[in-house]
Amino acid sequence: MNKHASILQVKHLKQYYHQGTDKEVKAVDDVSFEIFPGETFGLVGESGSGKSTIGKAIVNLYQPTSGEIIFQDKALSSSYNKKERLKFHKEIQMIFQDPYASLNPRMKVRDIIAEGIDIHGLAQSKEERDEKVNRLLEDVGLTIDHAGRYPHEFSGGQRQRIGIARALAVEPKFIVADEPISALDVSIQAQVVNLLQELKESRGLTYLFIAHDLSMVKYVSDRIAIMNRGRILELAEAEELYANPLHAYTQSLLSAIPLPDPDYERQRQRIHYQVDPEKLAEEILKEVKPNHWLAQ
Ligand code: ADP
Numbered sequence: 001m002n003k004h005a006s007i008l009q010v011k012h013l014k015q016y017y018h019q020g021t022d023k024e025v026k027a028v029d030d031v032s033f034e035i036f037p038g039e040t041f042g043l044v045g046e047s048g049s050g051k052s053t054i055g056k057a058i059v060n061l062y063q064p065t066s067g068e069i070i071f072q073d074k075a076l077s078s079s080y081n082k083k084e085r086l087k088f089h090k091e092i093q094m095i096f097q098d099p100y101a102s103l104n105p106r107m108k109v110r111d112i113i114a115e116g117i118d119i120h121g122l123a124q125s126k127e128e129r130d131e132k133v134n135r136l137l138e139d140v141g142l143t144i145d146h147a148g149r150y151p152h153e154f155s156g157g158q159r160q161r162i163g164i165a166r167a168l169a170v171e172p173k174f175i176v177a178d179e180p181i182s183a184l185d186v187s188i189q190a191q192v193v194n195l196l197q198e199l200k201e202s203r204g205l206t207y208l209f210i211a212h213d214l215s216m217v218k219y220v221s222d223r224i225a226i227m228n229r230g231r232i233l234e235l236a237e238a239e240e241l242y243a244n245p246l247h248a249y250t251q252s253l254l255s256a257i258p259l260p261d262p263d264y265e266r267q268r269q270r271i272h273y274q275v276d277p278e279k280l281a282e283e284i285l286k287e288v289k290p291n292h293w294l295a296q
Contacts, residue, residue, distance in 0.1 A: 042221030
């Protein structure tokens with residue numbers, strides 16, 4: 001991993017939504033971080049903390065209130081022409097929480113996966129297109145026979161594999177995985193996480209991995225940022241964060257993870273974290289140890 005040149009930088013990102021006439025929601029409130037090539041960066045926080053909003057800003061789905069996102073040394077722009085937009089979406093792809101909602105129920109799997117191949121003109125003939133789809137199906141643990149079927153014929157885990165194949169079809173460098181395992185049975189979650197890990201290594205990918213708890217991100221992330229109410233409260237390397245959580249909110253997220261150890265479970269006590277909105281508004285990230293950042 002090249003620790004010096006980041007592939008993505010998020011700088012002072014703010015996204016404020018207006019709900020009704022005078023209610024302003026600070027979904028993302030001055031968030032900055034960078035992600036290095038080959039890294040999996042975990043973004044963790046409870047529902048409503050602003051994670052998806054950041055993910056969507058990175059895939060350029062909206063114009064942020066303020067701040068900047070720089071991908072491969074180029075600032076994202078809301079005024080891309082068609083060619084620039086195509087180029088951008090070939091390099092950054094997104095995987096969604098609910099694979100079923102994001103797969104067109106009337107399209108066969110072959111055509112769902114090939115959509116990006118068609119848009120970007122990545123196959124010169126029908127044979128090449130089919131060949132690419134077949135290889136992608138195999139790469140995500142499905143079979144060639146699946147190509148002619150419809151999304152409803154698949155289980156949740158298989159649908160997520162289809163979503164992953166669709167994202168990979170355009171050979172992206174960076175993937176925003178927005179809670180890719182949250183809707184799956186626990187027994188299937190590890191399989192999908194393992195698949196994402198294998199693909200990352202074989203294809204040299206970089207991930208932003210979004211999750212609402214700390215149970216699975218541990219196994220995939222190199223570094224993790226903890227979010228609450230639109231802000232990052234703590235950022236550290238994964239092992240350091242689990243061994244040495246400094247923010248009370250991180251501690252409360254860790255205390256919520258059940259472990260298959262009866263002794264631990266008997267003693268486990270949930271820590272509840274109460275946010276003080278006044279205080280939160282003043283918090284800024286400071287480095288308290290090498291590479292361990294905490295809002296103070
Ligand atoms: P998370 O992904 O952590 O669950 P989100 O980024 O989806 O959080 O949402 C953060 C906050 O922004 C929430 O309070 C949510 O209700 C609000 N929000 C998200 N999208 C919109 C929108 N399009 N319009 C208004 N408010 C929104």
